[in-house]
Structures are given as C-alpha cells and as structure tokens.
Amino acid sequence: MNFQFFTFLNNETGEVNFKLILMTATSGLSNTLNLALINASVASMKEGGPFWQHFVIFGISLTLFVYSLRYILYESSRIAEKAVCNIRARLGDKIRRCDLQSLEKIGESDILARISRDTGMISQTTRPLFAATQAAFMVIFTLLYIAVESPIAVVLCGIMILCGAIFYMKDRDAYEKGLSDSSDSEDELAKSLTGLLRGFKEIRINQKKSDAVFADFCDIASTVSIVRTKVMQLYADTVVFIEMFFVILLGGVVFILPVISNEFAGTVTQIVAAILFFFGPLATVIMMYPVYMQANMTVDNLYRLERDLDRDQKVKNDSHSIVQQEFNDFKTIRFDQVGFIYADPDGLPSFQIGPITTTVNRGEILFLIGGNGSGKTSFMKLFTLLYLPTSGTIFVDDQPIDDVNIISYRNLFSAIFSDFYLFDKLYGVGDVPPERVQELLKLMGIAHKTGIKNGCFTNTNLSTGQRKRLALVMAYLEDKPVYIFDEVAADQDPQFRSYFYETLLPELKAAGKTILVVSHDDRYFHVADRILQMDYGQLFAYMDK
Numbered sequence: 001m002n003f004q005f006f007t008f009l010n011n012e013t014g015e016v017n018f019k020l021i022l023m024t025a026t027s028g029l030s031n032t033l034n035l036a037l038i039n040a041s042v043a044s045m046k047e048g049g050p051f052w053q054h055f056v057i058f059g060i061s062l063t064l065f066v067y068s069l070r071y072i073l074y075e076s077s078r079i080a081e082k083a084v085c086n087i088r089a090r091l092g093d094k095i096r097r098c099d100l101q102s103l104e105k106i107g108e109s110d111i112l113a114r115i116s117r118d119t120g121m122i123s124q125t126t127r128p129l130f131a132a133t134q135a136a137f138m139v140i141f142t143l144l145y146i147a148v149e150s151p152i153a154v155v156l157c158g159i160m161i162l163c164g165a166i167f168y169m170k171d172r173d174a175y176e177k178g179l180s181d182s183s184d185s186e187d188e189l190a191k192s193l194t195g196l197l198r199g200f201k202e203i204r205i206n207q208k209k210s211d212a213v214f215a216d217f218c219d220i221a222s223t224v225s226i227v228r229t230k231v232m233q234l235y236a237d238t239v240v241f242i243e244m245f246f247v248i249l250l251g252g253v254v255f256i257l258p259v260i261s262n263e264f265a266g267t268v269t270q271i272v273a274a275i276l277f278f279f280g281p282l283a284t285v286i287m288m289y290p291v292y293m294q295a296n297m298t299v300d301n302l303y304r305l306e307r308d309l310d311r312d313q314k315v316k317n318d319s320h321s322i323v324q325q326e327f328n329d330f331k332t333i334r335f336d337q338v339g340f341i342y343a344d345p346d347g348l349p350s351f352q353i354g355p356i357t358t359t360v361n362r363g364e365i366l367f368l369i370g371g372n373g374s375g376k377t378s379f380m381k382l383f384t385l386l387y388l389p390t391s392g393t394i395f396v397d398d399q400p401i402d403d404v405n406i407i408s409y410r411n412l413f414s415a416i417f418s419d420f421y422l423f424d425k426l427y428g429v430g431d432v433p434p435e436r437v438q439e440l441l442k443l444m445g446i447a448h449k450t451g452i453k454n455g456c457f458t459n460t461n462l463s464t465g466q467r468k469r470l471a472l473v474m475a476y477l478e479d480k481p482v483y484i485f486d487e488v489a490a491d492q493d494p495q496f497r498s499y500f501y502e503t504l505l506p507e508l509k510a511a512g513k514t515i516l517v518v519s520h521d522d523r524y525f526h527v528a529d530r531i532l533q534m535d536y537g538q539l540f541a542y543m544d545k
C-alpha cells in the first residue's frame with residue numbers, strides 16, 4: 001500500500017498525528033457500537049426491552065461518533081489547506097531562486113499546472129479521503145462485530161471481500177496508467193491553451209492559422225476526452241462491481257451460511273443488518289481508492305517539479321532575504337574568459353557566448369550592438385548572472401563572484417529587458433514618497449496616463465512606449481549602480497528618444513551609474529563612452545572614445 005499522500009500531508013504540516021488517527025479509529029468504532037446497540041436493543045425486545053442502559057450507551061456512542069467525525073473532517077480540511085499553502089509557498093520560493101535557465105527548461109505551463117491544478121486537487125480530495133479512512137475503520141470494526149456474532153459468517157464475508165478485492169485490483173494497473181495518461185494529456189491541453197491565449201492577436205488576424213491552432217487544440221481536447229472517458233468507464237465498472245458485490249455478499253450470507261452452519265439462524269437478522277450497515281462505508285472505501293491513486297500521482301508530480309527546481313539550483317547559498325550591499329562602491333566589473341553554452345534537447349552545444357575577457361568601468365555608458373541572434377540578450381543575461389557561466393569568472397574589483405556573493409552581485413543591476421514585466425505595485429523600493437513617483441512620472445511624460453495610489457500604479461494599460469517609460473520610472477526608483485536598457489528607446493517618439501539619450505543617460509552617468517544600452521540608434525552613438533559589438537556570440541570593441 002502506497003501511503004505517499006498521507007506522508008505528504010504529514011511532511012508538509014507535521015499534523016497527521018496520533019490524535020488524528022485515534023479520532024479516525026474512534027469514529028469508526030463508535031459508529032459500529034451504534035449498530036451493535038441497535039441490534040442488541042432489537043434482540044432485547046423478546047426479553048422486555050428496550051432497556052434504558054442501551055439507550056444511555058447509545059447516546060454516549062452517538063455523541064462520540066459526531067464529535068470524532070466532526071473533528072477529523074474539520075482537521076483534514078485544515079491540514080489540506082495548510083499543506084497546499086506550504087507547498088505553494090515553498091515552490092514559489094524555489095521558483096524565484098531558481099536559475100533562469102532551469103525555469104526556461106521546466107516551462108511555464110508545467111509550473112502553472114502543478115501549482116494551480118494539482119494543489120487544487122489535493123485541497124479538494126483530502127477531506128473525502130479522510131472520510132474514506134474513517135469508513136475503512138468502520139468496515140474493520142463491523143467485521144469484528146460480525147465475528148463476535150458468528151465466526152463462520154465473518155469467515156464467509158472475509159473470503160468474499162478478499163475475492164472481490166482481487167477481482168477489483170486486477171484493473172489497478174490499467175487505472176493507474178489511465179490516470180497518468182489523463183494527467184499528461186491535460187498538461188498538453190494547458191500548453192495548447194496558453195498558446196491560444198498568448199497567440200490571440202496572431203490567430204485573430206489569420207483565419208488559416210486560427211483554424212490550424214484550433215484544430216490542434218481540439219485534437220488535444222479530444223485526446224483528453226478519450227483518455228478521461230476510459231478512466232471514467234473503469235470507474236463505472238467499479239460502481240457496478242460494488243453494487244453486484246453487495247448483493248452477492250448478502251445472498252451468500254442468506255443462502256450459503258444456513259447450509260454450512262445451523263447456529264446461524266439465531267443471528268441472521270444482526271448479521272444482515274451489519275452487512276447493510278457497512279455496505280455504505282465499504283462502497284466509499286472502494287470508490288475512493290481511484291481518487292487516492294490520483295492523489296498519490298499528484299503528490300508525485302509536485303515533488304517531481306520540486307526536484308527539477310532543486311536539481312539545477314547551482315546557487316546553494318542563496319541568502320535571499322539578506323540583500324548585502326557589498327559591491328555598491330565597485331570600480332570595475334571584469335570578465336575573465338567568461339563563456340556560456342546553450343545546449344539543444346540532446347545536450348549538445350547549440351550556441352556559444354564568449355569566452356569573453358573585458359572590463360566595465362564604473363560610470364561608463366556602454367552601447368551594445370549586433371545582428372539578430374548575435375547573442376546580445378544572452379550576454380546581458382550573463383552579465384547580470386541570470387545565466388551562470390559555463391567557464392571563466394566575473395570579478396568585481398578583485399573579488400571573484402561565486403555562490404556566496406552572487407546575490408549581492410545581481411543586486412547591482414536594474415534591468416529593462418525587451419520582454420520585461422511590469423508589476424503594478426512598487427515592489428522592493430521601500431517607502432517612496434508618492435510625490436517622488438509623481439515627479440518621475442511627469443519627467444517621463446506619463447503623469448497624465450497613470451498615477452500612484454496606495455503603492456500601486458493606477459493604470460498599467462499603456463502603450464508599449466509608455467510601458468517602457470513606466471519601467472524607467474521603476475528603474476529610477478530602484479536606484480541601482482548598474483542599469484541595463486534593452487532597446488528602451490526603440491518605441492519612443494523622437495523627442496523622448498532624444499531626451500533618453502542626451503539628457504537621461506548623461507544624468508545617470510553623472511550620478512555615478514554604469515549603463516549598458518542595447519541600441520541601434522547610430523544618431524546617438526556619440527553619447528556612448530564605448531560601443532561593444534556582438535557577433536556570433538563573440539564580443540568585440542566597435543568604438544572606444
């Protein structure tokens with residue numbers, strides 16, 4: 001028996017404890033006691049019953065049952081939500097500390113499916129699974145009760161349940177495979193849906209593309225439907241099996257037992273009542289078993305994601321909560337034979353950056369030029385150490401950057417990449433006076449489009465150029481020693497472009513900032529102290545003042 005799901009709940013919360021198990025068993029036991037008391041009371045009617053003693057014990061047992069059942073249902077809901085919250089927080093934390101390359105390898109849709117769909121499944125199924133565990137206890141105690149009433153009856157029930165279990169288990173592998181296929185095909189569907197949403201503009205203006213994408217989406221949706229139908233049909237077989245099994249069990253007790261044992265006649269009513277009584281719980285246990293298998297699989301998926309996030313985590317000592325300022329007064333950033341290699345899906349090198357040996361001085365304005373695919377973006381990711389070098393070392397002054405100081409190094413930068421994301425809150429800039437934000441918005445010419453309220457921008461539905469200006473506002477507020485601007489001026493009007501190159505960059509330089517700008521605006525090349533060129537992954541000096 002695989003207890004992975006319950007182990008997961010306990011690992012995440014430490015609260016699947018003895019008391020919870022005891023309460024689950026108590027709930028099963030007290031309900032069996034209810035049955036025994038009802039049976040005893042019925043039997044006592046021949047001797048002048050029902051007796052008040054039975055009634056009192058029945059009251060106590062019922063109270064115990066209600067209390068323990070309520071306890072396990074409340075606790076299991078709380079534990080499930082706590083476990084889900086913990087794993088979401090832990091995975092979220094690992095994601096933010098993960099290497100960019102690992103994140104790119106795992107893929108956004110896999111992460112979204114795990115953190116939203118799989119954790120949602122755990123939160124939905126935990127309570128029913130605890131209820132099924134309680135039902136399993138009830139079945140065991142009811143069988144014990146039958147054993148007390150008639151040992152031969154429990155042997156017959158036991159044999160029949162065993163045969164039933166063997167028959168039922170024969171589909172287990174098919175069921176597990178069906179669940180696994182279903183989970184894989186739903187992941188594919190999530191990926192396809194992401195494409196449909198992200199590529200909305202492209203497909204909306206191209207009917208052929210729209211039809212092809214939609215056909216692909218329908219194919220995947222239909223695969224999901226076929227796989228799910230198969231799983232559900234196996235589930236339907238289970239339901240039919242349970243109904244049939246129950247009737248066979250009752251028939252066996254009523255027709256076979258009297259033939260093999262003549263002491264049975266006196267207890268027939270109690271035993272039939274007991275079977276009728278435990279049928280509900282037994283059905284729950286059997287029906288919940290596939291759900292339990294699915295829950296185990298979900299836990300597997302979550303831990304697989306966690307392992308993937310951990311595996312490529314090269315920076316072990318990520319003291320992320322303490323952002324040290326140790327490099328803020330740096331004089332130089334030096335690349336010593338720094339190289340980076342992309343690998344294709346077979347692990348073979350597909351594109352190489354460097355090895356690069358160069359020095360960036362504090363307060364320099366550097367322009368980076370190069371053709372499409374020459375490696376500019378990759379170089380920026382390497383410069384900021386979002387990608388870790390596959391060879392060579394980066395030095396800040398004379399200090400090599402390693403696992404211990406990499407977080408401080410990364411915190412030197414404020415970057416606007418071409419695919420930047422704009423948060424609508426002023427995250428990570430402390431308590432900035434709203435007047436200062438307003439002043440910057442005015443400076444960037446977007447004060448009429450957005451403002452600041454309770455630490456949030458009032459509007460982020462802006463044009464591409466305006467969004468870049470808002471990103472510049474954030475970059476100013478972050479006030480880092482090194483700025484990286486990837487084609488920030490490309491979507492700006494001529495006035496702002498001129499302002500960006502001829503006022504903003506020199507002002508930042510005057511404030512001691514180091515700036516790397518990806519730009520093809522040769523009209524403004526005079527602003528740069530140096531121009532670097534990327535070509536097939538190699539860095540060359542294009543112009544040096």
Ligand SMILES: Nc1ncnc2c1ncn2[C@@H]1O[C@H](COP(=O)(O)OP(=O)(O)OP(=O)(O)O)[C@@H](O)[C@H]1O
Pocket residue numbers: 104342343350351370371372373374375376377378379534
């Ligand atoms: N995640 C990745 N995995 C594998 N190869 C990649 C990846 N990203 C980029 N490359 C490859 O690295 C090379 C350099 O890409 P990069 O994006 O750095 O170029 P770029 O100069 O910024 O191009 P552009 O001006 O078109 O944005 C390209 O050949 C590209 O195919």
